[in-house]
Amino acid sequence: MAKSNADRSAKAAAKWKERGEVEIRLHCPPGTRQALAELMAWSGIEEQGEAITLMIHHLHGLGPGGALPLLTPPRHEITVSPSVARKLERFHIGRKRRSPEEMFGNDQEDSEVSMLPLASHADRQVLWHR
Template sequence: MAMDQKQRDVRRHEKAARLQEEDLRLKVRPGTKQALAELMQWAGIEEQGEALTLMIHRLHELGPDRALPLLEVPRHEYRPSRIVALAFERKSMLMIQQDPGDEVLTPQLHAPIHGVQSR
């Protein structure tokens, strides 16, 4: 006699508990999903969970010296063009002139301090 849905669920939960399985959920954007799909296609893997599990284990096998560089979060550096930098500086100066008080004043080198004699 075939098991009903409730019996299958109980059996599945018991097996998951025995194997200490845990659900890990991952939300991804389209680019990440596409990258995973391509990796799965290259390896001939049909299940996303299997692909992720294999990647985790293979990365771990590399050890910390070789795995950590692959896990670094990419940092994006923005370098404005000279024209943009000049425009920003001009706008900043206009804002300072309109509302002075927040600008940073750096001390002048070798300027005499009022009331203090230099030796």
């Protein structure tokens, strides 16, 4: 007689427990899934678990010096241009000069559009604000 799904699942769970295996689940965006699929195609590996296991072991084999650069996530550097810095500074100075009740939306000027000159140099720029 053929075994039921429950019997097969129980037998597999017993083997995993005996070997000390633990299930690891991975949720990933489409780009990561595509990268894994390409890696699997390049190497001829058909099982995702096998590909991920091999990558982990090979990466671990590189040691800390080789693995850490590959495990460092890319960081985005934010740079503020001089013109944006001037705009932010002017805005900050303007806010500091306001009284506390004006800072909470009771300012008459908040209902009108006005222009503030941003710099005193030759290429003057204008910041529109409400």
